[in-house]
Amino acid sequence: MAMIDPLRFPADGLSEDDAREVRRIKARVDDERLPRGADPNTHLKLGRGGLADVEWTVQLLQMQHAGRVPGLRTPRTLKALVAAGEAGILSAEDVETLTTAWRTVSATRNAITLVRGKPSDHLPHTARERASVAAVLGYEPGRPTRWSTTTCG
Numbered sequence: 001m002a003m004i005d006p007l008r009f010p011a012d013g014l015s016e017d018d019a020r021e022v023r024r025i026k027a028r029v030d031d032e033r034l035p036r037g038a039d040p041n042t043h044l045k046l047g048r049g050g051l052a053d054v055e056w057t058v059q060l061l062q063m064q065h066a067g068r069v070p071g072l073r074t075p076r077t078l079k080a081l082v083a084a085g086e087a088g089i090l091s092a093e094d095v096e097t098l099t100t101a102w103r104t105v106s107a108t109r110n111a112i113t114l115v116r117g118k119p120s121d122h123l124p125h126t127a128r129e130r131a132s133v134a135a136v137l138g139y140e141p142g143r144p145t146r147w148s149t150t151t152c153g
Contacts, residue, residue: 009066009073019064026056042123044105044112050121051109054102058084065089077102111136 071083
């Protein structure tokens with residue numbers, strides 16, 4: 001590990017050109033990986049604000065700063081977010097926002113799996129499924145409209 005860490009986590013981090021290239025690749029992945037016909041507002045993994053957005057953000061921060069911030073040298077997204085906040089790389093507000101997004105989307109995916117009996121990255125379209133997922137997530141019975149497809153994606 002001592003021999004490979006300087007290669008994995010260079011002290012100077014990532015150049016601006018390399019960071020731009022990572023962002024370009026992310027944009028391409030967004031265009032190409034979202035299933036045909038999928039709504040980017042309701043796809044939990046690849047849609048706007050989904051798991052991939054949070055994870056790519058964290059991984060870019062790791063490439064840029066892990067050479068100087070050992071706490072970023074982790075495969076755990078939430079642990080890396082905490083380390084980025086403690087190092088002053090992210091504001092406390094940004095850490096909270098990204099952590100909440102990651103936890104909300106992960107919990108929603110798990111709830112969908114429980115309701116449907118199989119994994120899915122799409123928010124339910126029917127009111128009945130939305131109500132069932134909302135119940136698993138702890139929303140009050142009869143109030144599924146509080147869970148909005150425009151704010152969870």
